[in-house]
Amino acid sequence: MPTCLNCKQDFQIRDADREFYKHFDSPDPKMCPDCRLQHKLCFRNERTFYKRTSDLSGKSMISIYAPDSPYKVYAADEWWSDKHDATKYAQDFDFNRSFFEQFHELLLEVPRIGLFNVNPTNSDYCQQAYDNKNCYLSMVIEKCEDCMYISHSNSIRDCYDCSFLHDCELCYQCMDSNKLYGCINAQSCQNSSNLLFCYDCIGCHDCVGCYGLRNKSFYIMNEPYTKETYQKKLKVLELNKFSKFLNCKSYFVDLSKKQPHRASRNLNVENSSGDYLINCKNAYDCFDSFELQDCSYCTWIFNSHDIMDVYGMGHSEWIYEGVGVEAVNNCAFNTFVSDSSDAFYSDCCFYCRYIFGCAGLKTKKYCILNKEYKPDEYEKMKARIIEHMKKERAHGASAQKEFGQFFPISLSPFAYNETAANYRFPLTKKEALKLNCGYRWRETDPKEYLKQTYNIPDDLEDVDASVCDQILVCGDCGKNYKIMPKELNFYKKMNIPVSRKCPDCRFMDRFKARNPKHLWDRKCEKCDKDIKITYSPERSEKVYCEECYGGMVN
Numbered sequence: 142m143p144t145c146l147n148c149k150q151d152f153q154i155r156d157a158d159r160e161f162y163k164h165f166d167s168p169d170p171k172m173c174p175d176c177r178l179q180h181k182l183c184f185r186n187e188r189t190f191y192k193r194t195s196d197l198s199g200k201s202m203i204s205i206y207a208p209d210s211p212y213k214v215y216a217a218d219e220w221w222s223d224k225h226d227a228t229k230y231a232q233d234f235d236f237n238r239s240f241f242e243q244f245h246e247l248l249l250e251v252p253r254i255g256l257f258n259v260n261p262t263n264s265d266y267c268q269q270a271y272d273n274k275n276c277y278l279s280m281v282i283e284k285c286e287d288c289m290y291i292s293h294s295n296s297i298r299d300c301y302d303c304s305f306l307h308d309c310e311l312c313y314q315c316m317d318s319n320k321l322y323g324c325i326n327a328q329s330c331q332n333s334s335n336l337l338f339c340y341d342c343i344g345c346h347d348c349v350g351c352y353g354l355r356n357k358s359f360y361i362m363n364e365p366y367t368k369e370t371y372q373k374k375l376k377v378l379e380l381n382k383f384s385k386f387l388n389c390k391s392y393f394v395d396l397s398k399k400q401p402h403r404a405s406r407n408l409n410v411e412n413s414s415g416d417y418l419i420n421c422k423n424a425y426d427c428f429d430s431f432e433l434q435d436c437s438y439c440t441w442i443f444n445s446h447d448i449m450d451v452y453g454m455g456h457s458e459w460i461y462e463g464v465g466v467e468a469v470n471n472c473a474f475n476t477f478v479s480d481s482s483d484a485f486y487s488d489c490c491f492y493c494r495y496i497f498g499c500a501g502l503k504t505k506k507y508c509i510l511n512k513e514y515k516p517d518e519y520e521k522m523k524a525r526i527i528e529h530m531k532k533e534r535a536h537g538a539s540a541q542k543e544f545g546q547f548f549p550i551s552l553s554p555f556a557y558n559e560t561a562a563n564y565r566f567p568l569t570k571k572e573a574l575k576l577n578c579g580y581r582w583r584e585t586d587p588k589e590y591l592k593q594t595y596n597i598p599d600d601l602e603d604v605d606a607s608v609c610d611q612i613l614v615c616g617d618c619g620k621n622y623k624i625m626p627k628e629l630n631f632y633k634k635m636n637i638p639v640s641r642k643c644p645d646c647r648f649m650d651r652f653k654a655r656n657p658k659h660l661w662d663r664k665c666e667k668c669d670k671d672i673k674i675t676y677s678p679e680r681s682e683k684v685y686c687e688e689c690y691g692g693m694v695n
Contacts (some may be wrong), residue, residue: 142278143169147176147578156307157190164642165461165473165528167545169256173658174298175566179231181185181452181464182562183550183580187280187292188645189559195219196252204255205555207583209345212554220254220501227251227501231512232500240530240543244486245552247510248669251552253489257465257477269453277625277643281441281453289628292651293429293441299390300392301631302640304651305417305429313601313635316651317406319418324379325637326390328654329406337380338393341403341694349378350393350532352400353694360639381601383584383638389466399681402671403690405664414660416605428658431527440658452561462547471559474547486548487521497523516555552577559583564652590614590621604629614637665689 142151148529152173170526176505186205194201195216202624204324215323230250235243239618258267271283279291286298287476294306300303303309312318317326336342337349344356347368351360359371366374379385405416413424417430427439434446438668443455451463460466461473469475470482478484481493490499494506495516502508505518514522530544542679547554557563557573557580573580598604609626622643632639640647656675665672672686685693 143171143313145173145176146171146558147180149428155425155437158449159173161437161447161461162545163547164459167461167473168542170450171541171546177438177450177547177565178440178452178658179562180547180550181450181462182565183553183555183557183560184548185269185452185464185561186555186559187561188648189555190266190268193255195255197224197587202255205257205268205559206253206255207559210554211320213250214255215252217258218256220252221503225252225503227499227500227503228499228505228511228513231508232510233512234510236525236529240486240498240526241549241552243510244548247498247500248554250553251511259479271467277627284424285454289625289631290647292648299631300650301628302644302647304648305655307419307431311632311635313637314508314647314651317655319419323635325635326393331408338389340393340397340400341406344579349375350389350396352397353690355694380383381636381638383597383599383601386490386638388404398682400691401666401685401693402676404674404684413672416656416658426660476548485578495519497526553581553585556581556583564649565658590619599638599641602638603634604632605641613641615646617646619641625659 142153144151152171152667154169168554189205190203193204196213197215197219200216203565204214206212206214219225220629223683229595232247234245255267259271259517261267261270262274264273267276268544269281271431273282274286276285277289279288282291283295285294288297288300290302291300292304294303296308297306298310300306300309300312302314303661304313306315307319309318311323311386312321313325315324316319317328318330320332321327321330324336326338327336330336330339330388333342335348339348339351341356342348343353346358348354348360350362352363354360359366359368359445361374378389380389407418411418411422415427417423417429418424418427421433423435424433425437427433427436429440430442432444433442436448436463438450439448440453441453445454445457447459449461451460454467455467456468459471460469463475466472466475468477469478472478472484474486475484476485477489480492481490483495484490484493485497487496487499490496493502496502496508498510499508502511507514507516509522527544528536529540535541563685569584573582591612593614602673608624609629613622615622618641626640660673660675662679663672663674663678666683668687670686674684676684678680
């Protein structure tokens with residue numbers, strides 16, 4: 142077994158993995174799957190925004206790049222316009238220098254897009270977003286409409302403060318769910334409506350505080366009621382009051398910890414391992430994905446096949462080692478490449494074919510370091526560069542070959558605490574710098590927060606439109622936040638209390654309620670069968686295999 146270059150733990154490389162590597166003429170990886178994911182996420186800033194000016198026009202804009210970033214940054218409309226042609230930054234390849242060194246120089250010259258927000262309609266403040274309408278401060282979303290504070294979701298409408306939803310409408314503080322309508326604080330639920338504080342309910346409607354129900358209605362705390370009695374008891378709960386809402390949520394969280402949990406939350410999968418998979422076949426160690434076939438070590442992937450070691454992608458095939466790639470074919474070692482094919486070691490390129498080591502290109506083909514070649518010249522030069530990259534050269538504390546490895550951390554435009562790695566693999570500043578992996582750390586800009594100008598009433602009925610003009614203070618982090626008029630209308634429509642936390646802390650609450658994306662070997666607590674689950678051995682929850690859990694809920 143090889144030993145991970147990063148964490149020094151032994152890890153497995155399957156025969157199936159090596160067959161896949163042959164397609165890209167790539168050597169075995171030097172890091173374990175978890176460290177490979179952590180490494181890639183250092184190139185992905187999903188939630189850290191800055192106010193800065195465009196390096197083209199000087200106009201003010203919101204960007205994922207800090208004002209003092211060494212990179213040139215354009216507003217999205219400028220980047221997509223004819224004013225930006227990245228081939229003017231073309232470089233000749235120097236065979237006396239490393240590829241990564243030359244590519245880094247190109248990255249510093251080519252202007253970057255302020256936010257990755259493709260085809261938005263009235264959805265300017267979204268990141269890693271595609272084809273959304275009337276959305277605000279939402280990240281990693283696709284085909285969403287009239288939503289605020291959403292993450293990792295697609296095809297949802299009128300939803301607020303939700304994560305990992307698919308095909309849902311009118312939901313609040315829901316996550317890891319599919320086909321919900323009118324639900325509040327539902328997790329791991331499917332094909333249901335009007336759920337409040339429910340977990341793992343499928344085919345249900347009108348339930349409060351329930352766990353593991355199948356095709357039930359008018360239940361409270363897993364006890365059945367008539368429709369009339371249910372509606373009366375629901376009124377008594379007074380969930381429009383913040384204090385009552387909080388008590389109900391706390392009670393349900395405690396209750397859910399005492400119930401047996403499913404080994405995995407997968408639906409219609411064949412020969413697959415991981416969690417939150419839907420309609421997948423031969424998916425190994427994959428998470429939060431649907432419509433996959435023959436994929437391994439992937440997270441947040443949909444409608445794709447023959448993929449390995451990718452985070453954030455859809456509608457693609459034959460992809461290896463990528464972050465934020467969309468609608469691509471036969472590509473490897475890329476960050477934020479979309480609607481392209483045969484792209485390698487490239488960043489932020491759209492509608493391209495046959496590119497190697499390129500940055501910021503649009504509708505180009507046969508390019509290396511942004512320089513255009515004739516097709517036969519391109520193939521010859523690409524082959525020479527790959528052989529050059531296969532030679533061992535110094536990288537950090539050790540000597541490595543460049544080809545077959547993802548970009549080194551030194552090429553990331555972000556500090557560790559600006560990236561998705563920081564909340565999936567949290568580190569303190571001291572820990573990040575001590576690891577000697579090349580991680581950087583960005584100090585938080587000093588800021589004096591204003592005092593709260595308004596005490597939010599406990600009862601939603603006592604909250605009027607003036608709250609939208611007030612300065613509020615987050616109950617967790619102490620930062621200021623505001624309630625938007627559209628947000629208040631949603632609270633009123635759903636009859637739920639106004640949040641006392643800022644959007645970032647609400648996101649972290651949801652994120653912490655999810656299991657890590659790692660599988661441990663354990664045994665079913667009922668039948669002693671071997672199972673692979675996302676519950677670490679030291680956790681207290683009882684976990685049942687699919688057969689035992691299915692027998693319990695049915």
